[in-house]
Amino acid sequence: MNLVWSFILIPFIAICLIPFLKMKGKAIAVYSVISFIALLTGYLAIQTLSGENVHLTLPGSLVSGPINLEIDALSAWFILIINFGFITGGFYGLFYMKAYINQPKNLNLHGILFILLHASLLSLCVIQNSIAFLVAWEIMALSAFLSVIFEHEKVATLRAGINYLIQSHISILFLMIGFIWVASQTGSYDFSAIHNYSLTHSEPVSLILFSFFFIGFAIKAGFVPFHTWLPYAHPVAPAHISGIMSGILIKIGIFGILRMLLLIQVNYTTIGSFILVISIISGIYGVMLAILQHNLKKLLAYHSIENIGIIGIGIGLGCIGLGTNNPVLSSLGFAGALLHTLNHSLFKSLLFFTAGNVYQATHTLDIEKLGGIVKKMPQTSILFLIAALAICGLPPFNGFISEFILYTGLYHWFQDAQMDSLISIIFTVTALAMIGGLALMCFTKAFGVVFLGNPRHAFQHEVKEVPVLQLMPLYAIAAFIILIGLFPKIFMDILIQPVQLFTGLKKLPFAGFQSNDLEALVSISHASWYLIVMVLLILGIKKWVLSKSTVTVSPTWSSGYTAPTARIQYTASSFVKTYSKLFGLFFLISKREKETQGIFPSEAHLETHPYDKIEKWLIDFPTVNFKIFMGRFRFFQNGKLQFYILYGIIFIISIISIPLLYDKIIQVIDFLKQL
Amino acid sequence: MLSLILIILTATFFTGIIIRTKSIASGRKGPGIFQPVKDVIRLFKKGTVYSETSSFVFRIAPTIYFSSVFVAMLVVPFGQSKGIISFNGDFIFFAYVLGLGKFFSIIGAMDTGSSFEGMGASREALYSMFAEPAFFILMGSLGLLTGYTSFQEIFSALHLGSPISYALAVLAAFVFLMIAMIENSRMPIDDPKTHLELTMVHEVMILDNSGFDLGLILTAGFLKFAIYGTIIFNLFSGTIAYEYAIPMFFAMQLFLAFAVGMIESFMARFRMNQNAQFIVVLSSVSLLIFFGALLISGKFI
Numbered sequence: 001m002n003l004v005w006s007f008i009l010i011p012f013i014a015i016c017l018i019p020f021l022k023m024k025g026k027a028i029a030v031y032s033v034i035s036f037i038a039l040l041t042g043y044l045a046i047q048t049l050s051g052e053n054v055h056l057t058l059p060g061s062l063v064s065g066p067i068n069l070e071i072d073a074l075s076a077w078f079i080l081i082i083n084f085g086f087i088t089g090g091f092y093g094l095f096y097m098k099a100y101i102n103q104p105k106n107l108n109l110h111g112i113l114f115i116l117l118h119a120s121l122l123s124l125c126v127i128q129n130s131i132a133f134l135v136a137w138e139i140m141a142l143s144a145f146l147s148v149i150f151e152h153e154k155v156a157t158l159r160a161g162i163n164y165l166i167q168s169h170i171s172i173l174f175l176m177i178g179f180i181w182v183a184s185q186t187g188s189y190d191f192s193a194i195h196n197y198s199l200t201h202s203e204p205v206s207l208i209l210f211s212f213f214f215i216g217f218a219i220k221a222g223f224v225p226f227h228t229w230l231p232y233a234h235p236v237a238p239a240h241i242s243g244i245m246s247g248i249l250i251k252i253g254i255f256g257i258l259r260m261l262l263l264i265q266v267n268y269t270t271i272g273s274f275i276l277v278i279s280i281i282s283g284i285y286g287v288m289l290a291i292l293q294h295n296l297k298k299l300l301a302y303h304s305i306e307n308i309g310i311i312g313i314g315i316g317l318g319c320i321g322l323g324t325n326n327p328v329l330s331s332l333g334f335a336g337a338l339l340h341t342l343n344h345s346l347f348k349s350l351l352f353f354t355a356g357n358v359y360q361a362t363h364t365l366d367i368e369k370l371g372g373i374v375k376k377m378p379q380t381s382i383l384f385l386i387a388a389l390a391i392c393g394l395p396p397f398n399g400f401i402s403e404f405i406l407y408t409g410l411y412h413w414f415q416d417a418q419m420d421s422l423i424s425i426i427f428t429v430t431a432l433a434m435i436g437g438l439a440l441m442c443f444t445k446a447f448g449v450v451f452l453g454n455p456r457h458a459f460q461h462e463v464k465e466v467p468v469l470q471l472m473p474l475y476a477i478a479a480f481i482i483l484i485g486l487f488p489k490i491f492m493d494i495l496i497q498p499v500q501l502f503t504g505l506k507k508l509p510f511a512g513f514q515s516n517d518l519e520a521l522v523s524i525s526h527a528s529w530y531l532i533v534m535v536l537l538i539l540g541i542k543k544w545v546l547s548k549s550t551v552t553v554s555p556t557w558s559s560g561y562t563a564p565t566a567r568i569q570y571t572a573s574s575f576v577k578t579y580s581k582l583f584g585l586f587f588l589i590s591k592r593e594k595e596t597q598g599i600f601p602s603e604a605h606l607e608t609h610p611y612d613k614i615e616k617w618l619i620d621f622p623t624v625n626f627k628i629f630m631g632r633f634r635f636f637q638n639g640k641l642q643f644y645i646l647y648g649i650i651f652i653i654s655i656i657s658i659p660l661l662y663d664k665i666i667q668v669i670d671f672l673k674q675l
Numbered sequence: 676m677l678s679l680i681l682i683i684l685t686a687t688f689f690t691g692i693i694i695r696t697k698s699i700a701s702g703r704k705g706p707g708i709f710q711p712v713k714d715v716i717r718l719f720k721k722g723t724v725y726s727e728t729s730s731f732v733f734r735i736a737p738t739i740y741f742s743s744v745f746v747a748m749l750v751v752p753f754g755q756s757k758g759i760i761s762f763n764g765d766f767i768f769f770a771y772v773l774g775l776g777k778f779f780s781i782i783g784a785m786d787t788g789s790s791f792e793g794m795g796a797s798r799e800a801l802y803s804m805f806a807e808p809a810f811f812i813l814m815g816s817l818g819l820l821t822g823y824t825s826f827q828e829i830f831s832a833l834h835l836g837s838p839i840s841y842a843l844a845v846l847a848a849f850v851f852l853m854i855a856m857i858e859n860s861r862m863p864i865d866d867p868k869t870h871l872e873l874t875m876v877h878e879v880m881i882l883d884n885s886g887f888d889l890g891l892i893l894t895a896g897f898l899k900f901a902i903y904g905t906i907i908f909n910l911f912s913g914t915i916a917y918e919y920a921i922p923m924f925f926a927m928q929l930f931l932a933f934a935v936g937m938i939e940s941f942m943a944r945f946r947m948n949q950n951a952q953f954i955v956v957l958s959s960v961s962l963l964i965f966f967g968a969l970l971i972s973g974k975f976i
Contacts, residue, residue, distance in 0.1 A: 374731075381730075385732075389775070394772075394775040395768060395771055407764060411764065411818055419969070426815065432811075433808040434807065436771070438804055440800060440803070444796065448781065454788040519762070522762075523760055523761070523765070527772075531742055531772065542887050545719065546722075546723060549720070549721060549723070549886065553726070556787045557789065557882050559791065564788075564789075568790040577797070578948070
C-alpha cells in the first residue's frame with residue numbers, strides 16, 4: 001500500500017514544486033521523479049516476471065467501488081518497455097529541450113506533463129477498474145496532447161494537436177461505451193465483471209463488446225483505417241515526445257487489445273482472422289505511404305503504422321492458434337507480437353531521436369534539403385543506420401528475431417491447416433515478405449538521401465554533432481537492439497510467462513520455447529556471430545592489402561562530366577519514382593507543375609505532395625459533408641439576444657412538456673385499444 | 676561442409692562458362708573459363724580509388740555485401756549433407772541475410788552522390804522487393820509438400836514420384852533460376868555488358884568501386900550464381916548417393932551456365948518499366964506451385 005501512495009505522492013509533490021525551481025533544478029526534478037517511479041514499478045514488474053503476482057486494492061470511491069491493482073506478466077512486460085523508453089527518452093529530452101531554455105513557463109508545463117504521461121501510462125497497465133482506467137486514459141491522452149503542442153505558436157502544430165485530441169476522444173468514446181455496457185449490465189466496474197459478463201453471454205454479444213474495445217484501442221495503436229492522427233502528431237512534437245509516442249504511447253493500444261483478449265471470452269478464430277486482415281492492411285498500407293513521404297518524421301510515423309501491423313499479425317496468429325487449439329502457433333504468435341512490441345519501441349524511438357538530432361543540427365526535416373550529414377554527424381548516422389537495419393528486419397538485429405518468430409509460426413501453421421487457412425497463410429507470408437522489401441526500400445531511401453552523398457542545401461549555420469551526453473541514451477538503445485539480435489534466447493525466456501497467460505486461456509500446453517521450433521534461435525545467434533566475424537575478418541584483410549597498395553581519392557565518376565554539382569544527385573522523389581508510378585492506384589499525389597516554355601526557358605518548378613487516400617474518404621469526406629449539412633442551420637446563430645432567450649425558453653418548455661405529452665399519447669392509445 | 680566446397684568450386688568456373696558460351700555463340704573464340712577469377716585476383720592486388728564524396732559507408736559496404744553472401748552460402752545444403760548452419764526456418768535467414776547485403780550495396784551506391792548510382796540503387800531496391808514474395812511462397816509450398824522448414828530437410832524429403840511433382844520441380848527450378856538472374860542482375864532483367872549507364876541496374880551501382888572492393892563484389896556475384904545453382908540441383912537430387920550426385924551436380928552447373936549464356940546471347944533485355952511486371956509473374960508462378968503442392972498433399976477442396 002505504501003508503494004502505491006509513494007507512486008502517487010512523489011510525482012504529485014514534484015509537479016507542485018517544478019514551477020518554483022531554477023532551470024537546472026527543474027531538469028533534475030523531472031528526471032529523478034521519472035527514474036524513481038521507473039525503478040519502483042520496474043522492481044515490481046521484475047518480481048512479477050520471476051513468479052510473484054503483485055496484487056493491491058485501493059479503497060476507491062463510492063462510484064467506482066474498490067479499485068484493484070494487479071501486475072500480471074503482461075503488465076510487467078509493458079511496464080518494463082514503458083520504463084526503458086521514458087528513462088532513455090527523458091534523458092535525451094533534457095538535452096533536446098535546451099534549445100527552448102528561454103521559455104521557462106512552457107518548459108514547466110512540459111516537465112509536469114512528462115511526469116504525468118509516464119505515471120498515467122504505468123497506471124493503465126495495472127488498474128483493474130474501468131472508471132479509474134478511463135481517468136488514467138484521459139490523463140494520458142491530455143498530457144500527450146499538450147506535450148505534442150509544445151511549439152504551439154505554429155499553426156501546423158496546433159492543427160495536428162487538435163486532430164490528435166479529437167481522435168483520441170473518439171477512442172475514449174468507444175472505450176466508454178464498452179465499459180458502461182458492462183457496468184450497466186453487471187453493476188460493477190471491476191475488470192473481472194467484464195470477464196464474467198462474457199462468460200455468461202453468447203458469443204456474438206461478446207464479439208460486439210470486444211469490437212467496441214478493439215476500435216477504441218486500435219485508434220490509439222494506429223491500425224488502418226484509424227491511423228490518420230499519427231502522421232500529423234508525430235512530426236510536430238519535440239523529438240523525445242515523438243519517440244515516446246511512437247515507441248510507447250501507441251503500444252498502450254496494443255496492451256489494451258491484449259488485455260481485453262484476456263478478459264473477454266470470444267470466438268478466437270473469428271477475432272484472430274479479423275485482426276490478421278486488418279493488420280496486414282495496416283502493415284502494407286503504412287509502409288507503402290511511408291516510402292512517399294518527404295518529411296523524415298512523417299516517414300517514421302507511417303512506419304509505426306506498418307510495425308503496428310506486424311505486431312497485429314502476431315496477435316492475429318496467436319488468436320487463431322487459440323481458436324484451433326494449436327499451442328505452438330498460439331505461443332509463437334503472441335511471443336512474436338510481444339517481442340516486436342519491445343523491438344519496435346527500441347528502434348523507433350532511436351530513429352526519432354536521431355531524426356531529432358538531425359533537426360537540431362539543420363532545423364529542417366525535409367529530406368530533399370538534407371544530404372551528406374554522415375560527414376558532419378558520424379555518430380548520429382551510425383545510430384540511425386543501426387535502427388534502420390533493425391526496422392527492416394535484417395539480421396543480426398532485433399527486428400529479424402521477431403519477424404522470424406512470426407514466419408516460424410506461419411510455416412508451422414502450414415502443417416495442419418486446411419484450404420481456407422492455407423490461403424490466408426500464403427497471403428500473410430506474402431504480406432510479411434512485401435513489408436520487408438518495402439521497408440528496405442524506404443530506409444535505403446531515408447538513410448541514403450538524408451545522410452549520404454553531398455549536402456543538397458547550403459545552411460546558413462554550422463551543422464555539427466550533438467553533445468556526447470545527449471548521445472548516451474541512444475547508444476544504450478542501440479546496445480539493446482544488438483543484444484536482442486545476438487542473444488534472443490534471454491528475451492524469449494522472459495516472454496514465457498506473458499505468453500503463458502494467453503495459452504492458459506484455452507488451457508493449451510505450453511512450457512517454453514525449447515519444445516517447439518525455436519531452438520533455431522540459438523543457431524541464428526551463431527549465424528549472426530559468423531556474419532560479424534566474417535565482416536571483421538574481411539575488413540582486416542582489406543586493411544592489410546590496402547596498406548601495401550595505393551589509395552587515391554578523386555571525384556565521383558559521372559560519365560566524363562567534369563563539373564558535377566550536388567543537384568545532379570538522385571533525390572528522394574526520383575529514388576521512388578518508378579515505385580510511385582507502379583502503385584499509383586493506391587496513392588493520392590497532388591502535383592503542381594510549371595513547365596518550361598519558349599526557346600530560352602526561364603523558370604520551371606514541380607511540387608508533389610503525397611496524401612492519404614483513406615484519410616480523404618474516411619475523415620475528410622464525412623467532415624466536409626457534415627460541415628455543409630450543419631451549415632444549413634447557421635441561421636439559428638444570428639447573434640440576436642432575443643432569439644437566444646427564445647431558444648432557451650423553447651428548450652425549457654419542451655423539456656417540461658414532452659413527458660406530459662408522452663403520457664397523454666399513451667392514454668389516447670390505451671383509450672383507442674379499449675375501443 | 677560438402678556444399679561449401681562444391682559451391683566455391685562451382686563459383687570458379689560458372690561465370691567463365693557463361694562468358695565463353697556467349698563468345699562462341701557470337702562467333703568469337705573468347706577467354707578461358709577461369710578468366711573472371713584471374714581478373715578478380717588481379718583486382719585484389721590493385722590499389723583503390725575512393726570518391727571524395729563518399730564516407731565510411733562506401734568503404735564497408737562491399738565487405739558487408741560479400742559477408743552476407745558468404746553467410747547465406749553456409750546455409751545451403753547439398754543433398755543429404757547439411758550446410759554448416761542448418762535449423763528450422765533457415766531459408767528465412769537465407770533471404771534476410773541476403774537482404775542485409777542488398778541494403779549495404781544500395782546505400783553504398785547512394786554514398787557516392789552520383790546521379791547514375793542512385794538510379795541503379797532505386798531499381799535494385801524495387802526489384803528485390805518484388806522478388807522477395809516469390810521466394811517465400813515457393814519455399815512455403817515446398818515446406819507444405821514435405822512438412823519441414825529447413826533447406827536440408829525439405830530437399831531430402833522432396834521425393835519426386837508423380838508427374839505433377841516433376842512439373843512442380845521444373846517450375847520451382849524456373850523460379851529459382853529467375854531469382855538468380857535478378858539477384859545477379861543478368862538478362863533478361865539487366866544487361867551486364869551494356870554500355871549506357873542509364874540502362875544499367877547492378878553495374879551502375881558499382882561504378883565507383885575499384886580494386887579490392889570491386890573484387891569482393893564480383894566474387895560475391897560468382898558465389899550467388901553457384902548458390903542458386905546448388906539450390907536448383909537440390910530440387911532434383913533427393914536421396915541420390917554422393918558418387919552419382921557430385922558428377923551430376925557439376926554436369927548440371929555446366930548446363931545451367933550454358934543455359935544462362937544462351938539466354939543472354941539470344942534474348943534482349945526487357946524494357947526497364949516492364950521488369951517489375953515480369954518479376955511479379957514469378958510470384959504468380961510460385962502461387963501455381965503452391966496450388967500444385969495443395970493438390971499433391973490432398974488439401975485442395
